[in-house]
Amino acid sequence: MRKADKLLQIVLHAEPGSVRFLLRPCREWQQIRGYTAATQDSTTERLFRFIEFSEERGIARPEEVSRQVVERFQRHLYARRQANGKPLGIKYQAQVLAALQGFFKWLTRERHILYNPTSEMLMPKLPQTLPRAILSTEEVESILAGVDATTPFGMRDRALLEILYSTGMRRMEIARLLVYDLDLAMGTVFIRQGKGSKDRMVPVGERALTWARKYLEDVRPNLVSVQGADHLFLSAQGGPMNLEYVGNLVMRYVKQSGIGKLGGCHLFRHTCATLMLDNGADVRFVQALLGHANLNTTQIYTQVSIQKLKEIHKATHPAKLKAAEPSSP
Numbered sequence: 001m002r003k004a005d006k007l008l009q010i011v012l013h014a015e016p017g018s019v020r021f022l023l024r025p026c027r028e029w030q031q032i033r034g035y036t037a038a039t040q041d042s043t044t045e046r047l048f049r050f051i052e053f054s055e056e057r058g059i060a061r062p063e064e065v066s067r068q069v070v071e072r073f074q075r076h077l078y079a080r081r082q083a084n085g086k087p088l089g090i091k092y093q094a095q096v097l098a099a100l101q102g103f104f105k106w107l108t109r110e111r112h113i114l115y116n117p118t119s120e121m122l123m124p125k126l127p128q129t130l131p132r133a134i135l136s137t138e139e140v141e142s143i144l145a146g147v148d149a150t151t152p153f154g155m156r157d158r159a160l161l162e163i164l165y166s167t168g169m170r171r172m173e174i175a176r177l178l179v180y181d182l183d184l185a186m187g188t189v190f191i192r193q194g195k196g197s198k199d200r201m202v203p204v205g206e207r208a209l210t211w212a213r214k215y216l217e218d219v220r221p222n223l224v225s226v227q228g229a230d231h232l233f234l235s236a237q238g239g240p241m242n243l244e245y246v247g248n249l250v251m252r253y254v255k256q257s258g259i260g261k262l263g264g265c266h267l268f269r270h271t272c273a274t275l276m277l278d279n280g281a282d283v284r285f286v287q288a289l290l291g292h293a294n295l296n297t298t299q300i301y302t303q304v305s306i307q308k309l310k311e312i313h314k315a316t317h318p319a320k321l322k323a324a325e326p327s328s329p
Contacts (some may be wrong), residue, residue, distance in 0.1 A: 018060045020051050021248060026106050036197055044101040062107050067117045067186040096126050133261045135271040140165060143257040152219045157249060159215035160233050166208035168290050170274030171265035175246045177232040184213055194291045202289050
């Protein structure tokens with residue numbers, strides 16, 4: 001049973017009118033509004049952090065939650081340590097607080113409480129971080145060459161990696177791909193209900209299409225079961241791959257390549273975007289390819305895309321090699 005489902009089972013036995021009890025109608029409201037199941041689950045899990053914190057302090061009902069309680073919870077998140085002794089990431093802290101804000105906004109709107117105690121909460125400032133690792137073209141080829149495509153599962157894995165590299169799609173998106181989402185004749189893939197429940201269609205490179213065609217013709221018919229009838233990439237049991245399966249598969253090939261970098265599907269996503277910008281792609285095209293709602297998200301890759309900057313620096317900086325050469329003794 002998924003963690004979110006276990007938490008919802010606990011809610012069934014909660015005291016009516018308590019914060020814990022009101023999670024279920026809030027989740028039902030999210031469903032009506034069209035929130036994805038993943039968003040509903042993550043919101044439920046994040047809100048339980050606050051529920052556990054408040055109940056330990058004898059606070060169970062929403063009207064008992066004050067601005068001071070919310071501020072103490074924010075300090076609690078900042079001081080909390082994980083099992084490995086490291087603090088909770090600032091991004092995760094912000095996600096928990098955003099879920100709390102949204103929940104109390106809903107409680108206020110539905111007249112469960114008269115005052116929203118999170119209305120004046122100051123959110124933590126998120127650092128502008130760059131992707132930890134980017135692969136070079138040679139490193140990508142090394143990873144791909146390490147796949148034994150003479151075996152059925154190797155053929156599947158090579159096709160999956162090639163599509164990841166060609167399209168930069170997210171792990172969730174490639175796990176959900178259906179057979180008819182990939183148009184081999186048109187050279188496109190339809191990504192349905194990506195992040196933010198948005199559909200998009202993106203091009204697929206010729207090499208990726210070639211490997212996908214081989215997989216579809218030679219391998220997939222021998223793998224497919226009733227459970228995976230429509231899914232493009234199948235597990236050993238013939239059903240759809242779950243997110244953990246896909247992530248571990250990609251990370252394994254990255255690690256075994258010996259390039260010394262770590263990562264999974266997002267490593268290929270970062271690499272796709274950065275190398276395309278290096279080769280002159282317009283940032284707005286990369287935005288459409290990756291499915292970013294905000295151009296600022298895509299522009300992070302322009303800071304990692306160093307090749308053009310290196311070329312301009314070499315051509316224009318006054319401290320050129322010839323002028324800097326020391327004279328012979």
